[in-house]
Amino acid sequence: MNCRDIQDLIALYVEGDLPAAEVPRVESHLQACSACQALAQDIQDTVRSLRSLREEPIPEDWLQRFGQAMQKIREGEVKPPSPSRFLKTPAWLSAPSVRWALGLAALLIALGVLTRLPEWRSMLPSPRPPEETKTAPVVRVEEENSPYLYRHGPSPRVLQSPRIAGRVTDPQGRPLKGATITILDVTQKVLARVVSGKDGTFAWVPRPGQVASILEVKAQGFATRYLYLDHETSEAKEVLIALNIAPSPARRPQDSELTATAIDSGVEGGVPAGVPGGKPEGIPGGAPAAPAYAETAIGYSRNYGIAPEAWQKTLSEADEFLVVAVESPTLQGEPPVESRQAQLRAVDDRGQEVGVFPLKHTEVTAEISGYLASTRVEQVYTNPFRDVIEAVYVFPLPTTAAVHDFVMKVGGRKVVGVVRPREEAERIYREARARGYTASLLTQERPNVFTQQVANIEPGGEVRVEITYFETLRYEDGWYEYVFPMVVGPRYIPGRPQPPTDPSREPGGGFSPPTDRVPDADRVTPPVVPPGQRSGHDIDITVDLEAGLPIQELDIPSHRVDVEDRGASRRVIRLKPADRVPNRDFVLRWKVAGQALQFGVLTHRDREDGFFTLLLQPPAHPSDDQVMPREITFILDISGSMSGVPIETSKKVVQATLDRMRPSDLFNIVVFANGDGQLWERPRPATPENIAEARAYLQSLQGSGGTEMLAGLRRALRSYHDPRYLQMYVFLTDGYIGNEVEILRTIRTEGGDARFFAFGIGSSVNRYLIEGIGEFGRGRSMIVLPRDGRSLDRAVTEFLKAIDAPVLVDIELQWKGVTVSEVYPERVPDLFAGQTLTVIGRYPSAATGSLLVRGRLGKQVVEYEIPVRFPARQAEHRALAPVWARMKIHDLMKRLTEATEEEERHRLTTDITDLGVKYKLVTPFTAFVAVDESRIVGDGRPVRIFQPVELPQDVDYKGIFGEKPVGRPMHVPAWGVDLVMDSKGQVRVARVEPQGALARAGIRPGAVLVLVERTRVVDLVHLEGLLLQVPRGTVRVTFTPGGTVTLPTP
Amino acid sequence: MTGSTPDQVGMPSSDPSLPKLGDGPQESFESLMVQWQDRVIRLCRYFLGYGEDALDAAQEVFIRLYRSLPSVDPGRPLGPWLYRVTVNVCRTHASRRRRYLRLKSILWLKSADPPSWNPVEAAAEQADERKIMKAALQALTPNERIAVVLRDIEGLSTAEVAQTMGTSETTVRSHISRARVKIREYRSRYLRRPS
The missing domain is CATH 1.10.1740.10 (RNA polymerase sigma factor, region 2, helix turn helix motif)
Structure with missing residues (x-):
């Protein structure tokens, strides 16, 4: 019997499914054949792996859907099924299925399927009539959109909670005057009593520290109504019921020490929502509060016609009881209660939830003249807290922005920032911070990622930081383009985490710790606002565009804007108020009349230095069918950040490209996420059959997992290539990685003669990487905005045009009649059809002459001349000096990326530092610092708050941070604790091990983990990152309640 | 039936x-x-x-x-x-x-690189394997899938699977055997281990 025949039998044998008669045959073969042994092992692993599918969670909306279906069934059927007893389950805290059960109970109650609560069956005669037969009044509750403020630190305190207002009516909608509304907090303490007025309305303004939780509404002639204000979900929560009821196997409680635990449907950990900083003393596990809870439960039970005696009896026998708040469409035949509750956080004018974070607003004002742009970015930081804070914000700017001016405004004072070598600037900033001065520091983490730190913002205070940068704009295929990036996308960090060994190093505060491959990962991964929420930061952009020539077309594909026409060549563009969420690039494109590049040559010269820039646009390249056949390898990013819209866009780009390729071209597809793979072992010609196969393959791709781009690139480079073809690699990615330099260096060192192209796919791609791939790979980069269909067509057309026409190579610049120096880029890159190149340099003295551009286009030599005039004095275009320095730095940085010799690296670093200081520019090695020494604001130990950033538009939170970041407990063995994140991102203690470090420190379940080393924790993902950023040993962690405790680093 | x-x-x-x-x-x-x-x-x-x-x-x-x-x-x-x-x-x-x-989802390849850090990677790794298994299931014929799901995921005996499917045990065994071999191939294709 050969191996092939026995394979089927082995598959049965491994799990004991083989009929006994066949077993000896298989066993004897297995003894002799090692290949089949391996196969058997493999099948066994496969079955084991299949079993893991048992843990699949059921979808969240299942019960709701089912309930709806059941309701329909019930409409046609009268007979109710027998009552349930599922509320018995005791381990409710840890078992998600039981939370489902509770949800189900609620739902079935709401639908009338479940008519009573079974544990009480013995106590309640059935069916029991309602305790009170009067109808209850209708109560409508609304909150004012005032933010909910609280103080951090060892003694947390509510500073402000939302105003409660509402209206009481009878079921017919007539106002009820004189109804008494008793407002209680979560411990049942009466906070206030108010009486409804003539129109049935009432209002209550909480004093600092007061948080309303329950409203008891009494109106003459009506039943008493109880309302539970749920701060967690802001959904209509009216029904509050009860219970159970599970004697703890571990101990019999004394009546005097009943454990009361309240949950509502959204909160885990037994903590009533609504009290930031955790539960009031005594709940849960606190004897004193238990009776109060019992009483409330009795009150709620009245809403359901459940007798109070039942409660009391049950309670005296119970170890725990649950208070379950659920939604109910109907309650004893009343109209639905419309209630909007007080929320823990403010909402913005469009009703989106807004967190309380320091950065309130960014105001962007740009002036464009021809292809030079000057942009002022003003960031407004406030401090709504009672402690002095330090705000840290990681934000993007264009890759070649020359960040030149920096001003800090505190109160009425203006402090102009200075550029210093980075280490010195950081030292100045830290010293100022330690002395309690307001100070700010602007550093560059990547060419397009910057960090703004603002220390010692006083409570209630405001600090404004104004940054000005210059840039030359892209001009390609007849269009100018201005881009303002708004958000640093969540980057994947490869490598192993490396906790810092240097205790003086400050944590960068990102969600990723440093790794061996990305040592500054913590500085480029700002925490992300949890889904469905907003950071409270908005942005406004005004662009004053002077095109120089009549504007023919204007296109703003990314945002809704108002455009003001100020003559043929001038427009003022403003963001519409509805489009102020900083979650994607602002893109402005325009086309001017006429072919000529009016702004071809720009100059600036003061007394000593002259600077010029010019746009080099080669003559139209004829499309050439004779070009050498190409082999194109698509390299697709299918990581989690690409899941959903971006990856679908990538597929469209590849398909559109394939459809327009020549059948003589070869192609292949390589994909990468955590791992990597490829379509075919060898590239195949672009025939209809192969394209169809590729299309089917593309269809199957979905985004998930990490972004091991280097592995994907290496696979592409090492897979089989036909040497008779021109090699081209085409990336499709959002570029959300932290190891850009590794990729760019690899392209340069291992890419050989191949050309590399990149399609940046997404609303806010990492343009440094995308543009870098084209630049380092002698190719081109294109950006595709998923929501702009034209950008897709345009990008594909640009790409095909670039590869279909011959490339202008070996470009030389010869200056005639003029002297120039330090012209950048030093190595003139090859130019594709439609592409232009910005050249920038210095000139010592006035002169008139020309620039001769010579290059090779296929077999042809191309030559053309541009007249240039360098004036002795030119006051305009002041930006040219810093822009020139920035371009020189860009060139040096490119060399630094490739440099391996320590000596050369050191020299380049020194050169860049000197340029930065001389021309007042932020570089990787120079930073802006500003200190207001007029006042001492704090004690030098501000609480650090990292501004969380929005998730870029069309990026899927789940794709990056996992399916259920909320509610997934994180066990920290070193502390003896389970931590859980609630939907607001707060990290709560869910369970404390009796002998653990946290228990010994007196921290109890329900406490919120607020600070790590005086740094505010944004959410659980952020906490994990932070803990890996502090040096090993001990870490100081602040809980509310509980205060600051010193714990071992996990 | x-x-x-x-x-x-x-x-x-x-x-x-x-x-x-x-x-x-x-x-x-x-x-x-x-x-x-x-x-x-x-x-x-x-x-x-x-x-x-x-x-x-x-x-x-x-x-x-x-x-x-x-x-x-x-x-x-x-x-x-x-x-x-x-x-x-x-x-x-x-x-x-x-x-x-x-066939809905595919191509979840394991990396040959050492595991790298990411707050969600650990969970994602496992999720990837599950994804592969789920995709593998979708690649089976309906009867193969029903048989292998009942037997290997739900843990029924082959006799019970046969009863549930209304067919003979022999048929079920051949479904299960073919399904396991197919899934194993699928899995080894997409789940590469470090060499």
Whole structure:
């Protein structure tokens, strides 16, 4: 019997499914054949792996859907099924299925399927009539959109909670005057009593520290109504019921020490929502509060016609009881209660939830003249807290922005920032911070990622930081383009985490710790606002565009804007108020009349230095069918950040490209996420059959997992290539990685003669990487905005045009009649059809002459001349000096990326530092610092708050941070604790091990983990990152309640 | 094959772990639902994929259960009946929509690189393996999938699988054997280990 025949039998044998008669045959073969042994092992692993599918969670909306279906069934059927007893389950805290059960109970109650609560069956005669037969009044509750403020630190305190207002009516909608509304907090303490007025309305303004939780509404002639204000979900929560009821196997409680635990449907950990900083003393596990809870439960039970005696009896026998708040469409035949509750956080004018974070607003004002742009970015930081804070914000700017001016405004004072070598600037900033001065520091983490730190913002205070940068704009295929990036996308960090060994190093505060491959990962991964929420930061952009020539077309594909026409060549563009969420690039494109590049040559010269820039646009390249056949390898990013819209866009780009390729071209597809793979072992010609196969393959791709781009690139480079073809690699990615330099260096060192192209796919791609791939790979980069269909067509057309026409190579610049120096880029890159190149340099003295551009286009030599005039004095275009320095730095940085010799690296670093200081520019090695020494604001130990950033538009939170970041407990063995994140991102203690470090420190379940080393924790993902950023040993962690405790680093 | 009428409730089973209807009529629909919803939804998903179809089918199964409750024989285990109804309902849904076999997701390759850090990577690794397995299931024929899901995921014996599917044990064994070999191939293709 050969191996092939026995394979089927082995598959049965491994799990004991083989009929006994066949077993000896298989066993004897297995003894002799090692290949089949391996196969058997493999099948066994496969079955084991299949079993893991048992843990699949059921979808969240299942019960709701089912309930709806059941309701329909019930409409046609009268007979109710027998009552349930599922509320018995005791381990409710840890078992998600039981939370489902509770949800189900609620739902079935709401639908009338479940008519009573079974544990009480013995106590309640059935069916029991309602305790009170009067109808209850209708109560409508609304909150004012005032933010909910609280103080951090060892003694947390509510500073402000939302105003409660509402209206009481009878079921017919007539106002009820004189109804008494008793407002209680979560411990049942009466906070206030108010009486409804003539129109049935009432209002209550909480004093600092007061948080309303329950409203008891009494109106003459009506039943008493109880309302539970749920701060967690802001959904209509009216029904509050009860219970159970599970004697703890571990101990019999004394009546005097009943454990009361309240949950509502959204909160885990037994903590009533609504009290930031955790539960009031005594709940849960606190004897004193238990009776109060019992009483409330009795009150709620009245809403359901459940007798109070039942409660009391049950309670005296119970170890725990649950208070379950659920939604109910109907309650004893009343109209639905419309209630909007007080929320823990403010909402913005469009009703989106807004967190309380320091950065309130960014105001962007740009002036464009021809292809030079000057942009002022003003960031407004406030401090709504009672402690002095330090705000840290990681934000993007264009890759070649020359960040030149920096001003800090505190109160009425203006402090102009200075550029210093980075280490010195950081030292100045830290010293100022330690002395309690307001100070700010602007550093560059990547060419397009910057960090703004603002220390010692006083409570209630405001600090404004104004940054000005210059840039030359892209001009390609007849269009100018201005881009303002708004958000640093969540980057994947490869490598192993490396906790810092240097205790003086400050944590960068990102969600990723440093790794061996990305040592500054913590500085480029700002925490992300949890889904469905907003950071409270908005942005406004005004662009004053002077095109120089009549504007023919204007296109703003990314945002809704108002455009003001100020003559043929001038427009003022403003963001519409509805489009102020900083979650994607602002893109402005325009086309001017006429072919000529009016702004071809720009100059600036003061007394000593002259600077010029010019746009080099080669003559139209004829499309050439004779070009050498190409082999194109698509390299697709299918990581989690690409899941959903971006990856679908990538597929469209590849398909559109394939459809327009020549059948003589070869192609292949390589994909990468955590791992990597490829379509075919060898590239195949672009025939209809192969394209169809590729299309089917593309269809199957979905985004998930990490972004091991280097592995994907290496696979592409090492897979089989036909040497008779021109090699081209085409990336499709959002570029959300932290190891850009590794990729760019690899392209340069291992890419050989191949050309590399990149399609940046997404609303806010990492343009440094995308543009870098084209630049380092002698190719081109294109950006595709998923929501702009034209950008897709345009990008594909640009790409095909670039590869279909011959490339202008070996470009030389010869200056005639003029002297120039330090012209950048030093190595003139090859130019594709439609592409232009910005050249920038210095000139010592006035002169008139020309620039001769010579290059090779296929077999042809191309030559053309541009007249240039360098004036002795030119006051305009002041930006040219810093822009020139920035371009020189860009060139040096490119060399630094490739440099391996320590000596050369050191020299380049020194050169860049000197340029930065001389021309007042932020570089990787120079930073802006500003200190207001007029006042001492704090004690030098501000609480650090990292501004969380929005998730870029069309990026899927789940794709990056996992399916259920909320509610997934994180066990920290070193502390003896389970931590859980609630939907607001707060990290709560869910369970404390009796002998653990946290228990010994007196921290109890329900406490919120607020600070790590005086740094505010944004959410659980952020906490994990932070803990890996502090040096090993001990870490100081602040809980509310509980205060600051010193714990071992996990 | 139509095996979903209440009079077929209570097929004999040797598996004592299969739940019984319990002490009589007071055992409620809700408790049955809580006990079984995970398994039923899971089954439906493996048969019908992850779309709406699966949830619709699961819903139909429970509605059938609800309607059959009065005639359920409480002395016999519910499992075989419910599995059988589920399989039937899924088959009906599948024939209604031909496209359900579409290969949905693919290509989750394990990296040969050392595991790298990311707050969600650890979970994602496992999720990737699951994704591969799920995709592999979708690559089987309907009968192979039903057989292997019942046997290897739900843990029924081959005899019980045969009863649930209304076919012979020999047929079931050949389904299971072919399914395991296919899944194993699929898995080794997409789940590369460090060499």
